[in-house]
Amino acid sequence: MISLQGINKYFQDNHVLKDISLTLPKGSVTALIGPSGSGKSTLLRCANLLEIPQSGQMQLGDEKLVFTQKPPRSRDIHKISRQTGMVFQNFALFPHKTVIENITEGLIIVHRMPKAEAIARAEALLDKVGLSHKRNVLPATLSGGQQQRVAIARALAPSPQVLLCDEPTSALDPELAAEVVAVLRQLANEGTTMLMATHDLRLAASVANQTIFLEAGEIVETADSATLFHSPHKARTAEYIATLTEGLPAGSPT
Secondary structure, three states: OEEEEEEEEEEOOEEEEEEEEEEEOOOOEEEEEOOOOOOHHHHHHHHOOOOOOOEEEEEEOOEEEEEOOOOOOHHHHHHHHOOEEEEOOOOOOOOOOOHHHHHHHHHHHOOOOOHHHHHHHHHHHHHHOOOHHHOOOOHHHOOHHHHHHHHHHHHHOOOOOEEEEEOOOOOOOHHHHHHHHHHHHHHHHOOOOEEEEOOOHHHHHHHOOEEEEEEOOEEEEEEEHHHHHHOOOOHHHHHHHHHHHOOOOOOOOO
């Protein structure tokens, strides 16, 4: 479904991603964990081409890009980026547009979908995330969990091949985060391909099939989530997980 091979990303002299390679099979959910500054968000932004790597290659479906010092053409970027949906940490909703307008805007303007079809699509997605009754309100009237659920609906609106989530629960208190986790778990059960960056080990453990531990722009360890959280092979992985599970009930993060 989506493959990144030998991805390197620099910001001036800062080598942020170092020869990153990963493959996301169709219908899989992969979590990226690691300390702040490890490159998780940059990797997500490279996956939907908000950031352009300096080297490596990417394949999404039938589209393939090879990155060199010469930037790829805009039309080639668009062929891939339009197949991804992005959920941001801070929701990134238009504050002056209603919930349903936030979802239909991209469908109508970017994807040239007829308005009636866009509204029907948005209404179906609002029903999926449990917010049909909020279709005509402004984002400021919603809780953080509700805003993130609208953001998920918006990201899903154009039927992307992969959903990218950047810290989808980190701005929320535990109760509101649980609302978002429930929606993401439902999407995972329905076969949505996802790549998510998170500090929330409970989210990763309950939703992701595979978890990747990143540090300093490098992949330290990749394993199925149960193995990585309960019996990681690398000592550094175990140390990091221990810092995030201190004080949690026995058996966490599952």
